[in-house]
Amino acid sequence: MIQRVLSWFQYLAVLVRKEFLVIFSDPANRIVLFAPVLIQSLLFGYAATYDVNRVDYAILDLSHSQTATEFVAKLDGSGIFQRTATLENSQQITSVINNREALAVITIPQDFEQKLTQQQASPIQVIVDGRNSSTAGAAGSYIASIVQQFNQQRLKNTAPLNIETRIWYNPNHESRWGIMPSLIAALSMMQTLLLSSLSVAREREQGTFDQLLVTPYTPVHIMIGKALPPIFVGLIQSTIIFLIILFWFQIPMQGSIGLLYLGLISFNVAVVGVGLSISAIALNMQQAMFFTFLLIMPLMLLSGLLTPVQNMPQVLEIATYINPLRFGIDLVLRVYLEGAEFSQVKYDFVPMIILTCITLPLATWLFRNRLS
Known part of the structure; x- marks a missing residue:
């Protein structure tokens, strides 16, 4: 044997x-043989695009105020942002990003509305998954655009929002x-x-x-x-x-x-x-x-x-x-x-x-x- x-x-x-x-x-x-141009062109047309038409995000709303609700509604109604999770505390952020449940996590601080009514800048935190830098950059740009629109439409008589962005796993983007x-x-x-x-x-x-x-x-x-x-x-x-x-x-x-x-x-x-x-x-x-x-x-x-x-x-x-x-x-x-x-x-x-x-x-x- x-x-x-x-x-x-x-x-x-x-x-x-x-x-x-x-x-x-x-x-x-x-010898490099003839490649099926038809199949490749179709795949390039459908798959090889850097346009981001969907951004999965999670929200951590510590304010629970009317202004915060309106801001989140602005995100949900954009047609690009899809909320995949509503968090209860900051400890949940790590698992959401690590498990790819969300590309971005937006945190609204507890004193969000209070600062705005006192004419103070109220920052919101955006944590972006930087493992795909092009998508992360596009997501950050979309969030900034929505914040700008929100400032123009809703906060004419109050201090504007600010964004504090942190990119995980790729700090230099x-x-x-x-x-x-x-x-x-x-x-x-x-x-x-x-x-x-x-x-x-x-x-x-x-x-x-x-x-x-x-x-x-x-x-x-x-x-x-x-x-x-x-x-x-x-x-x-x-x-x-x-x-x-x-x-x-x-x-x-x-x-x-x-x-x-x-x-x-x-x-x-x-x-x-x-x-x-x-x-x-x-x-x-x-x-x-x-x-x-x-x-x-x-x-x-x-x-x-x-x-x-x-x-x-x-x-x-x-x-x-x-x-x-x-x-x-x-x-x-x-x-x-x-x-x-x-x-x-x-x-x-x-x-x-x-x-x-x-x-x-x-x-x-x-x-x-x-x-x-």
């Missing part, structure tokens, strides 16, 4: 070594802070997906696929042997990007490195499952590259990298649930910028695990049919 297990792993090691030799000795001069950590998942996905999708297709095109029929390799051997090298390469790329972000751009890491890499491993395994399924279907490298580039752009557009998922049409928002990149980016951002723990990001693992449980058995089944 032990000898059989050792023999199984020896076969696997040989196949993995062979895959690494192919990957690292290949000059990687791949730099777009780089939201974009760069996302690339830890996004860039590794492209390389991992391409390498895994070309693996079996390369065997067929080079005429070596039929040789697997006379080897002791099982479909499980082939699947694992061809999955490990792309996962390894993806993790190397993620590490390089991570080090550049941390040391060159000096964006501080708030969370656990172990949790970050656990998420990256789960993400890369899910992506490899998709790539191996493509590779098992494609008859040659040309088809594999075509299917890969057909898939990469929708995955990017529907990931939340370019625009928040909440701003997409409902049909596209539902489609993002089968996109591992959406949850990979969300996990990386929350761990890197927010310092989230496993209990806070555990639901990002679920879609990636489900996708893995579907695609890897599918790839194995396709290999078995090809080898039979």
Whole structure:
């Protein structure tokens, strides 16, 4: 029994070594195939927009005055702001922002109306989630615009309101802070997906696929042997990007490195499952590259990298649930910028695990049919 297990792993090691030799000795001069312009243009038109047509916000009204009620009604009636929570105390703000229940939390102080009636400036506090800097900036601008309108219409004879804004997780409001950590998942996905999708297709095109029929390799051997090298390469790329972000751009890491890499491993395994399924279907490298580039752009557009998922049409928002990149980016951002723990990001693992449980058995089944 032990000898059989050792023999199984020896076969696997040989196949993995062979895959690494192919990957690292290949000059990687791949021909870029025709991309489906129609699908990409539709996705750009619907998904790739920086216009913010909905801002989820929470209100903490400590005043409970008539003027505060009118101000909140002004927000609710704007057509842009959607109230998702009415808070009772300031301790609830952290959970609302961390759980992405609200992009902004507006706090109206207890002496709000009293100061206004005494001709004193009465500040309201706006806390904005800065993990998506472009959306946070737009939300802040919309709130400022509504405050200005409220001052002109309601407070003609009293002191104006002021806004005190604090941006969490991105204190300097730099777009780089939201974009760069996302690339830890996004860039590794492209390389991992391409390498895994070309693996079996390369065997067929080079005429070596039929040789697997006379080897002791099982479909499980082939699947694992061809999955490990792309996962390894993806993790190397993620590490390089991570080090550049941390040391060159000096964006501080708030969370656990172990949790970050656990998420990256789960993400890369899910992506490899998709790539191996493509590779098992494609008859040659040309088809594999075509299917890969057909898939990469929708995955990017529907990931939340370019625009928040909440701003997409409902049909596209539902489609993002089968996109591992959406949850990979969300996990990386929350761990890197927010310092989230496993209990806070555990639901990002679920879609990636489900996708893995579907695609890897599918790839194995396709290999078995090809080898039979």
